Amino acid sequence: MTNPSQSHSPIKFVALYTRVLKMLGSDRKLGWMLAIANVVLAMAMFAEPILFGLVIDTLSRASLDDPAGIWPKLAPLLLTWVGFGLFTISCGAVIALFADRLSHRRRHIVLRDYFEHVLQLPLAQQADTHSGRLMKTMLQGTDALWWLWLSFFRDHLAAAVSLIVLVPVALYINWRLALVLIVLCIVFVGLTHFILRKTQVLQQQVEGHHSDLAEQASDTLGNIALVQSFARIEHEVSALKDISQRVLGAQMPVLSWWALVNVLTRSSTTLSILCIVALGAWLFTKGLTTVGAIVTFISFSGMVIMRLEQIVGFVHRLAMEAPRLQEFFHILDTESSIHDGPHAIDLGRVRGAIAFENVTFAYDKKHPAVKGLSFALKPGATIALVGASGAGKSTALSLLYRAFDPQSGRITVDGHDIRDLQLGALRSNIGVVFQEALLFNRSIADNLKVGMPEATEAQLREACASAQALEFIVQHPQGFDTKIGERGRALSGGERQRLSIARVLLKNPPILILDEATSALDSATETKLLQALDAVTKDRSTLVIAHRLATIRKADTILVMDHGTIVEAGSFDELYAQDGRFTQLVKEQFSDASGQFIS
Ligand SMILES: Nc1ncnc2c1ncn2[C@@H]1O[C@H](COP(=O)(O)OP(=O)(O)OP(=O)(O)O)[C@@H](O)[C@H]1O
Ligand SMILES: [Mg+2]
Known part of the structure; x- marks a missing residue:
């Protein structure tokens, strides 16, 4: 997994947003129902200003000589108003409730999917990503998704629909006044677009630093014993402070830009209202409009402005969340290089015949940790790997349970290439003592x-x-x-x-891997454990790695590894008789090499 925060390709907001909405999965039907309810609600909202205008006009036309005559005209308007009010309130409450439930439920489903996905990624792909960073991406990514779903169904959709409907209605009511609103919309769109371009890269940097912070903090917290014993508290705190400083350094300009947008949008709003009032007064003096139409229009302007501000607020928040979502999707899209093939089979419990055939594997693609490794193991036999630290012993055996796949060569179990076996089935046949x-x-x-x-x-x-x-x-x-x-x-x-x-x-399991399994035990406990293990390993294929050579005395075959290759192979006695690398290792370990320790 490469770190997405280091790439600064521009975020495609629409694509990101669409992807988020498409993630509703089994809740899609409810999503559609909520969307339709939102549209209906947004439409119903227009009734209020129209009714208000009609009430004003009724009042201004009424004759004061007959006050009772007003009521028959006003009553239907007021009753309709009450009806719409009740409808919008209850509809709004139902939408809010279901939108809440839907987004909470989806958040946990996506969180589970991410968790499962990350657990399936092979170690090679995990190596350059710290668990602290993965955790932060999981929590913040799912939080961002939750917020987007929730606000889409509670605000965004209604806001967008209202704007789309409000503008033509405003044009219909009074096109001269509506022009002011259209100019305002253009100003808002232009400003937001400009700021997004200015702040996008910076916001990505902020998120990158946030991830570094999570990684550093969790790394330090996971190693408290080390931090305390090396008296590094001050150093670790100051390292964290440095990252905080970098977060703030990148965040401040973004905040300033958005503050500027706030000032500019507020000013244009005030200016627009003033223009509408002044223009309205002028049109009234010319007999081109009624007081009711002006009142309706000012209510409309209020709604347009509220929606515009809502949309700018939403774009602002999306701009902040987008890098988090991008990081989240980047990990979710990382395909596992180790997975079941289309025809992978399950052998059930294997017999345990193992063969490495010319296996080569490198972590960094350049310097192989294991080179041209070939050996075979009959079911129930024990093979031991010895050699200097860093010779590639643990790496070689980790290839057997597919922690990594070799770059060349193949490994077979019971004659089947392990890449043709179901991963879960293979691993359930192997027990590893790490x-x-x-x-x-x-x-x-x-x-x-x-x-x-x-x-x-x-x-x-x-x-x-x-x-x-x-x-x-x-x-x-x-x-x-x-x-x-x-x-x-x-x-x-x-x-x-x-x-x-x-x-x-x-x-x-029928296959056992013991990697330095007894290295931390005192000799009395080790002897007892080895006796117990003898009974357990008798009918299992066992691969043992041990530095203490006495522990591998009974292995059927011993492989001596050096720099990723096998330099000697044979039984303990055969190897010792060769007077080669193995003999040297034995002699180094036992000062008295006469054989009494080892025979
Ligand atoms: N995850 C990893 N990423 C990159 N390099 C690694 C990784 N794990 C091990 N290596 C490198 O691969 C080489 C072989 O390591 P390996 O752990 O297989 O040695 P080993 O023989 O088991 O040593 P030891 O006896 O100390 O356990 C070493 O040079 C090591 O630095
Ligand atoms: Mg090792």
């Missing part, structure tokens, strides 16, 4: 049940016992219900590792 125990800020039980939601307490206990985790869990007063904090912060490193092993045992 190098960093990845845990949710939920209870221990919830974390364990990630791979098996229906697990019973007895099953949880059994898995935890195998993973040497039961002892520390039952020590907590709340046992399996203990909340473990963000990323399992409330647990020790070794406890986190044992929990993530228990989680994978519970998932019970």
Whole structure:
């Protein structure tokens, strides 16, 4: 995902607005009904000024000698007025209620869609986007959508319809006076267009800085321990202040421009009213209009001006929200590079025959992290990857569960290219103990049940016992219900590792990936855990990464990796006998290399 805030291509407001309105999905029918009700309501609004004019004319023509004679003429007008009043009030209330419900409901549906979409994007596409930024885009984007739907059905549509109808009606009532209103409309449109052109790029910059702010703040908050231990509080606060400064620096000119629009529109409004009154008085003296027509017209002008101001206010707000929406849609439109093919199949539970065939993968498209990797694993066998830090071990195994797809070569499971398998089905066959125990800020039980939601307490206990985790869990007063904090912060490193092993045992997959699964354990616990793992891995295809070579003593095959390639392969004893890279690693790890530690 490239960061949209860095591109300053002009926002196409109409396209953006149309897209927002098209997102009503299953609520489209209600949307149409609300739209029609809005048009009816907008039409009914005109009745009031017309009735007002008619009342004035009736009064001015009435003879004071016969005051009672006025009422038969006035009564129908007043009753009609009451009728229209009741109709517009109730219609308005119903529209407001349904528009509210519709936009709240849609906001949550779109939020769920965005969330699901982001979760499906492969890690490679996530890498350059911080979770803080994704979160900010989700919340602000859906807020902007909510506001647009709500205001479309409550104000915008009625305002647009009123303007379209008001102007011809005004021309019909008195074309000379109506010309003033038309000039006013042109001034408003011209001004708004001018300001939009002036502020669009700046507003995009503001939004970019806002996203930076969200990213920086969430990054800092996620690393509070680091910030405190390195006494970086002041530094982090000042970094945030810098971004705030940049937000304000870009925001101020935009605010000034819109303040200018406000002043100019207000002045032209006052001027227009003055013109209408003066012109009306002059026309009256010439006998070209009645007092009632002038009053009607001034009411009309009030309505036109109110609608114009509403529309300018809306354009202003849309200009502020547009970059947020653009960012939101940009992420929503990012297509996942890893997805099910049209003929993807589900193999059910696989046997676990795995083959890497000349697999090459690079994160940055230039420097491969894994180069021409080939090896095979029979069902139930164990393969171990060893090698220096950064050799590409974790990367190689992450290709198996399609965290990334290789640029060349292929990986097969039970003879099928993994790209021909359904992603969910493939992943449900693989259990990963990650190098960093990845845990949710939920209870221990919830974390364990990630791979098996229906697990019973007895099953949880059994898995935890195998993973040497039961002892520390039952020590907590709340046992399996203990909340473990963000990323399992409330647990020790070794406890986190044992929990993530228990989680994978519970998932019970035919293929296991253990990436430094026991590195944080003391040797006594590790020995116990390895014994338990022996039983578990016996009938599963297992891929182990370990720095501690003693832990891979029993692997069927050991692959020694260096700079993304396999430099040696064989059993422990074969490799040790070769006196090559592996022997060197063993010797480095055990000062007494006579073999007593390793045999
Ligand atoms: N998400 C990523 N984006 C870009 N480069 C990455 C990414 N993850 C790893 N790398 C790079 O790829 C190379 C291989 O990393 P990898 O994590 O596979 O090494 P490793 O053999 O597992 O090392 P270790 O034993 O330290 O865990 C390293 O040079 C690393 O910097
Ligand atoms: Mg690694």
